[in-house]
Amino acid sequence: xxxxxxxxxxxxxxxxxxxxxxxxxxxxxxxxxxxxxxxxxxxxxxxxxxxxxxxxxxxxxxxxxxxxxxxxxxxxxxxxxxxxxxxxxxxxxxxxxxxx
Amino acid sequence: xxxxxxxxxxxxxxxxxxxxxxxxxxxxxxxxxxxxxxxxxxxxxxxxxxxxxxxxxxxxxxxxxxxxxxxxxxxxxxxxxxxxxxxxxxxxxxxxxxxxxxxxxxxxxxxxxxxxxxxxxxxxxxxxxxxxxxxxxxxxxxxxxxxxxxxxxxxxxxxxxxxxxxxxxxxxxxxxxxxxxxxxxxxxxxxxxxxxxxxxxxxxxxxxxxxxxxxxxxxxxxxxxxxxxxxxxxxxxxxxxxxxxxxxxxxxxx
Numbered sequence: 001x002x003x004x005x006x007x008x009x010x011x012x013x014x015x016x017x018x019x020x021x022x023x024x025x026x027x028x029x030x031x032x033x034x035x036x037x038x039x040x041x042x043x044x045x046x047x048x049x050x051x052x053x054x055x056x057x058x059x060x061x062x063x064x065x066x067x068x069x070x071x072x073x074x075x076x077x078x079x080x081x082x083x084x085x086x087x088x089x090x091x092x093x094x095x096x097x098x099x100x
Numbered sequence: 101x102x103x104x105x106x107x108x109x110x111x112x113x114x115x116x117x118x119x120x121x122x123x124x125x126x127x128x129x130x131x132x133x134x135x136x137x138x139x140x141x142x143x144x145x146x147x148x149x150x151x152x153x154x155x156x157x158x159x160x161x162x163x164x165x166x167x168x169x170x171x172x173x174x175x176x177x178x179x180x181x182x183x184x185x186x187x188x189x190x191x192x193x194x195x196x197x198x199x200x201x202x203x204x205x206x207x208x209x210x211x212x213x214x215x216x217x218x219x220x221x222x223x224x225x226x227x228x229x230x231x232x233x234x235x236x237x238x239x240x241x242x243x244x245x246x247x248x249x250x251x252x253x254x255x256x257x258x259x260x261x262x263x264x265x266x267x268x269x270x271x272x273x274x275x276x277x278x279x280x281x282x283x284x285x286x287x288x289x290x291x292x293x294x295x296x297x298x299x300x301x302x303x304x305x306x307x308x309x310x311x312x313x314x315x316x317x318x319x320x321x322x323x324x325x326x327x328x329x330x331x332x333x334x335x336x337x338x339x340x341x342x343x344x345x346x347x348x349x350x351x352x353x354x
Binding site: 001002003004006008028030032033034035036038039040046054055056057059 | 189318
């Protein structure tokens, strides 16, 4: 069914949509029927810049399996990177994750 | 035997709170007077499927208005408006009811209108259609397609925006109601559908429930894996027949 599930995290980085890079400070992660992907349900992520009003977003809609694989790949790549480069300086506000 | 033509356009209407609503409107190209349907989109928003369903209803002889429930998030594409509305926790029941009322008035003001109006919704829109049937005056029929949270078992699902379980307002329902459900759906589950039916029966309401085997949630949605042509085709036929009875007669090709 339609869901109102939404996880919101603060982050630091940039995202590219079209030709332009933009700073992002927030991600909304949710699970519902997608808008575009031909799936019954999808894990969606919107990368936003709340400091700039959060009007624009870079978005993905992924199958649940794809989302899990992506999450594992992100963790694996970060862990390998930290092994090679040592502990990295914190560049994210400490609020962490909160729920609606 | 021929087919009905149709006219479609983006329209504005008087929405909740004095806002100018935006909607997709489709009506059969006919000299006959027809009933109208307010079509409520699901949580992901005012998407292609919603417009397709509006055209389907017009093709089968009814006028249809599909309000953009997230139009207050304009400017932007429908999907971006959905994302902004979702980030705010979705729209409130009060706002949706106001928008549906405005859309009903729009339908009745059209030259093609026979004065009868139904409300129809899918998924979260099915819940809102049921709620409209219980809260709004002037509806002639209600179409609930697999509305989740009509029955609320987890109190955490009640929020300031959506503070009631529509089932608890059933005594106020005056229009006939049709329910379309998949027996493999989890929300609403077959048990929740049974409990809804029991309340309708106990209160002596005019209703018909159609449960389909072999399908789960959203089986009309032809662009998604849940689509099941046999059950969807039969389900649509039941909807057209119900609307023909309660807001018809539907227009026929001339």
